[in-house]
Amino acid sequence: xxxxxxxxAAGGAQTHALVIGVGGYRHLLGGxxxxxxxxxxxxxxxxxxxxxxxxxAIAEWLVRRKDDLAQPLGSIDLLVSAPPxxxxxxxxxxxxxxxxxxxIFEAYDSWRNRCDSEVDNIAxxxxxxxxxxxxxxxxxAEDFGATPNNPWTGSFAFNATRVGFFNCRARxxxxxxxxxxKITSAMLNSTPTVIPLEINDFNGVECDHSxxxxxxxxxxxxxxxxxxxxxxxxxxxxxxxxxxxRNSAGKWVVDTGEVASRITDIIRMVNKSEGFAQRCxxxxxxxxxxxxxxxxxxxxxxxxxxxxxxxxxxxxxFEPLDLPGDPRKQEGAPWExxxxxxxxxxxxxxxxxxxxxxxxxxxxxxxxxxxxxxx
Amino acid sequence: MSGFTLGRSGAEVRFILDAYGNRAGEMPINVExxxxxxxxxxxxxxxxxxxxxxxxxxxxxxxxxxxxxGPVYEKPVRVGGDGGTVTVPIHEISPHEDHxxxxxxxxxxxxxxxxxxxxxxxxxxxxxxxxVIRDGEAxxxxxxxxxxxxxxxxxxxxxxxxxxxxGARRGERITLLQVGGEKVPWxxxxxxxTQDAMVLVRPTAAPHGFGHPVDVVVSSDDWWMETLxxxxxxxxxxxxxxxxxxxxxxxxMLYGKVSNPSRAAVGGYYLxxxxxxxxxxxxxNNLANWNDWMPDGAIIHAWQLLEQARSARGSQAKxxxxxxxxxxLEALRRGVPxxxxxxxxxxxxxxxxxxxxxxxxxxxxxxxxxxxxxxYAAAADWSAKVTTFTxxxxxxxxxxxxxxxxxxxxxxxxxxxxxxxxxxxRGILNPGMRLVSEIEGIPxxxxxxxxxxxxxxxxxxxxxxxxxxRSLGALQKALTGKSFQAWDAWKVAGDNQSIxxxxxxxxx
Numbered sequence: 001x002x003x004x005x006x007x008x009a010a011g012g013a014q015t016h017a018l019v020i021g022v023g024g025y026r027h028l029l030g031g032x033x034x035x036x037x038x039x040x041x042x043x044x045x046x047x048x049x050x051x052x053x054x055x056x057a058i059a060e061w062l063v064r065r066k067d068d069l070a071q072p073l074g075s076i077d078l079l080v081s082a083p084p085x086x087x088x089x090x091x092x093x094x095x096x097x098x099x100x101x102x103x104i105f106e107a108y109d110s111w112r113n114r115c116d117s118e119v120d121n122i123a124x125x126x127x128x129x130x131x132x133x134x135x136x137x138x139x140x141a142e143d144f145g146a147t148p149n150n151p152w153t154g155s156f157a158f159n160a161t162r163v164g165f166f167n168c169r170a171r172x173x174x175x176x177x178x179x180x181x182k183i184t185s186a187m188l189n190s191t192p193t194v195i196p197l198e199i200n201d202f203n204g205v206e207c208d209h210s211x212x213x214x215x216x217x218x219x220x221x222x223x224x225x226x227x228x229x230x231x232x233x234x235x236x237x238x239x240x241x242x243x244x245x246r247n248s249a250g251k252w253v254v255d256t257g258e259v260a261s262r263i264t265d266i267i268r269m270v271n272k273s274e275g276f277a278q279r280c281x282x283x284x285x286x287x288x289x290x291x292x293x294x295x296x297x298x299x300x301x302x303x304x305x306x307x308x309x310x311x312x313x314x315x316x317x318f319e320p321l322d323l324p325g326d327p328r329k330q331e332g333a334p335w336e337x338x339x340x341x342x343x344x345x346x347x348x349x350x351x352x353x354x355x356x357x358x359x360x361x362x363x364x365x366x367x368x369x370x371x372x373x374x375x
Numbered sequence: 376m377s378g379f380t381l382g383r384s385g386a387e388v389r390f391i392l393d394a395y396g397n398r399a400g401e402m403p404i405n406v407e408x409x410x411x412x413x414x415x416x417x418x419x420x421x422x423x424x425x426x427x428x429x430x431x432x433x434x435x436x437x438x439x440x441x442x443x444x445g446p447v448y449e450k451p452v453r454v455g456g457d458g459g460t461v462t463v464p465i466h467e468i469s470p471h472e473d474h475x476x477x478x479x480x481x482x483x484x485x486x487x488x489x490x491x492x493x494x495x496x497x498x499x500x501x502x503x504x505x506x507v508i509r510d511g512e513a514x515x516x517x518x519x520x521x522x523x524x525x526x527x528x529x530x531x532x533x534x535x536x537x538x539x540x541x542g543a544r545r546g547e548r549i550t551l552l553q554v555g556g557e558k559v560p561w562x563x564x565x566x567x568x569t570q571d572a573m574v575l576v577r578p579t580a581a582p583h584g585f586g587h588p589v590d591v592v593v594s595s596d597d598w599w600m601e602t603l604x605x606x607x608x609x610x611x612x613x614x615x616x617x618x619x620x621x622x623x624x625x626x627x628m629l630y631g632k633v634s635n636p637s638r639a640a641v642g643g644y645y646l647x648x649x650x651x652x653x654x655x656x657x658x659x660n661n662l663a664n665w666n667d668w669m670p671d672g673a674i675i676h677a678w679q680l681l682e683q684a685r686s687a688r689g690s691q692a693k694x695x696x697x698x699x700x701x702x703x704l705e706a707l708r709r710g711v712p713x714x715x716x717x718x719x720x721x722x723x724x725x726x727x728x729x730x731x732x733x734x735x736x737x738x739x740x741x742x743x744x745x746x747x748x749x750x751y752a753a754a755a756d757w758s759a760k761v762t763t764f765t766x767x768x769x770x771x772x773x774x775x776x777x778x779x780x781x782x783x784x785x786x787x788x789x790x791x792x793x794x795x796x797x798x799x800x801r802g803i804l805n806p807g808m809r810l811v812s813e814i815e816g817i818p819x820x821x822x823x824x825x826x827x828x829x830x831x832x833x834x835x836x837x838x839x840x841x842x843x844x845r846s847l848g849a850l851q852k853a854l855t856g857k858s859f860q861a862w863d864a865w866k867v868a869g870d871n872q873s874i875x876x877x878x879x880x881x882x883x
Contacts, residue, residue: 135749163723183774199730218757247414260610284610286650322435343451361451363437
């Protein structure tokens with residue numbers, strides 16, 4: 001078995017990640033071995049271009065920040081599949097396997113054993129792909145639908161797996177499910193088999209520090225741009241990069257509790273152009289440090305004027321409050337920019353009158369700030 | 376108006392917190408002060424009505440004021456020099472004074488702009504169910520004969536209806552409020568068993584087709600407890616821990632299990648979540664034993680036992696598993712937990728015992744219990760603080776959509792408007808009946824049609840004449856721009872009684 005990242009030989013407490021992105025579903029519509037499905041809605045599920053890219057983005061981010069994690073990165077096992085028609089997808093050189101259900105089970109067992117090797121290890125699990133929910137969230141593997149009479153054999157249950165992983169000794173465990181949680185009318189009349197990747201038989205009860213986030217609220221969808229990184233994956237990376245950071249005794253850090261409490265705000269900032277306000281379902285137990293941020297994080301700022309008519313003719317500036325630094329300027333609003341966290345002054349000027357000049361002070365606080373100048 | 380002062384005498388800034396009314400003063404708020412590196416200088420949860428002096432040296436600071444819903448104010452401020460006053464318009468978080476408690480006490484979306492008078496909400500009704508206890512055993516669910524007890528007060532607005540449950544404590548039993556409509560899926564919401572609780576029923580902010588179309592926001596008047604529960608539900612443990620050494624606060628909540636068991640349950644859930652098992656003492660056991668009507672105490676004690684089993688070894692561990700399983704099974708026998716956190720812990724605990732082969736008898740019982748809990752899990756709204764699920768009966772949760780008006784209707788109350796078709800069925804209105812407007816400045820007449828629609832006959836508002844409307848509210852809106860209190864503005868021709876007086880029985 002080849003890992004996408006392997007520094008397990010260094011030993012000691014490490015972070016071990018299992019990252020799965022299922023976009024190519026070989027037995028579903030448009031797949032390489034399409035099969036007639038009996039479960040009424042299985043046949044309507046399409047190939048996806050976002051999940052493999054989302055998984056690669058998460059894996060690449062972990063490698064980039066491998067030394068900033070609370071425990072250094074030890075391993076990444078990456079499983080991805082892309083639709084047959086998706087010629088542009090690439091793992092960017094990362095070693096990856098197909099996320100068949102057998103491979104997922106095998107990868108889970110290996111990853112779990114690595115996590116179990118030290119109590120101070122950090123376990124990170126990420127899945128992106130199709131999901132359906134009744135009682136539990138069923139996450140679909142690449143070969144879902146191989147046995148049309150019981151397609152659920154190609155899936156596993158997220159919540160039951162999460163509870164099962166409590167058997168692992170690793171004190172900090174992070175589980176992320178980036179998949180839909182809708183229920184279909186066919187599922188109302190039957191109950192899909194709940195298949196966890198691990199059964200909890202009381203070798204362990206809840207770990208010391210647990211972070212579990214589902215990208216969608218119950219009954220809702222997790223979304224992403226075509227051939228792009230999903231909104232949840234983008235939000236997660238933003239959270240880790242500083243959107244969930246706080247200044248603790250002079251150091252910027254990201255705690256699991258802050259990730260849980262801010263993730264919905266961050267995802268709405270990421271996909272604000274969508275008509276639907278995606279909501280995450282986050283649960284955290286006993287917040288703890290996840291990673292450190294090297295410097296004050298950048299904070300996205302969105303500046304606009306009220307009334308709307310003022311936007312077209314406003315001359316805007318944004319500068320640090322009481323600190324040296326040249327103001328940044330833009331003609332016309334709205335204006336989106338990123339600045340290091342701190343205190344600022346926003347100004348709107350109108351050379352031809354018609355609106356009132358306005359100045360306002362702003363705290364650029366993670367994850368983002370919206371500034372509306374009353375002109 | 377209350378507030379706080381930042382700085383020292385001679386160099387200070389006064390913050391004035393401008394809220395709607397007296398109730399706002401009872402709400403906890405979090406005041407945080409940061410330096411220019413955004414490092415904490417000060418942070419405290421306190422009542423909005425309490426005045427404070429926060430001493431800092433002259434300089435520039437960031438001030439953030441938060442409620443259970445999140446930040447409501449964030450600004451830099453310069454302390455020193457001429458000082459000054461800052462007025463914080465906290466009342467802006469709510470569209471009405473009546474709704475302010477809801478926006479303060481939990482994270483809910485701003486109003487959607489949809490109205491209870493919209494067609495999708497036509498015929499929206501509610502009723503109450505209670506878990507009947509006989510000989511100390513919970514036996515069945517019953518619909519209460521009156522949806523709204525006399526001591527409840529109602530405040531109706533198009534964007535939401537508020538129910539205030541003042542009066543006698545409702546007793547030691549689980550009460551569920553059920554809401555539904557002709558196009559609104561029926562759902563249940565657990566009511567806190569405290570003396571003064573509030574409910575806000577309003578159109579949801581979610582786009583159509585996503586989620587349930589109606590929000591039912593529930594809160595007791597125990598604002599500290601509600602704040603802690605909200606922070607717990609949205610995972611903001613760092614804020615929760617700042618609630619005045621929250622461990623101690625939560626511990627005291629659990630200690631008060633005799634006088635306020637639901638508050639004690641929230642304290643217990645918090646201590647479980649932060650894994651502060653030492654502060655549970657034996658109180659979770661007592662909470663479960665002394666409140667045999669409430670599942671939540673049994674669930675909390677079960678998880679305390681599970682943690683003890685985890686920490687123990689060998690036979691001592693094994694001997695703790697059985698009582699933990701028994702507690703979970705007992706919890707389900709008592710009914711549904713008050714709080715969503717309890718439902719989640721019940722499900723997770725039973726999942727583990729359903730897999731435990733060492734005790735096959737308990738494994739079988741846990742598997743049967745898990746099947747029942749999974750039905751609730753499939754129908755639950757996991758984002759709600761209190762247990763919320765869809766279904767026709769409390770013991771028949773289902774994710775499938777059940778809609779309509781119950782028959783018989785007697786135990787129900789309409790939330791905002793009474794459908795004319797309903798009144799036709801009961802002979803309150805009759806086909807062909809002529810209705811006369813008493814809207815000031817807008818005389819009009821209308822006729823009730825066979826199909827329940829109301830046809831506008833005579834009016835000075837030209838474009839609307841001759842049109843048919845699905846309700847008096849819709850007709851009134853076409854004439855005046857508002858549907859509010861439409862029933863009171865119309866009467867049957869020749870009758871002294873307004874239609875509002877005729878339909879009052881169905882709004883109570």
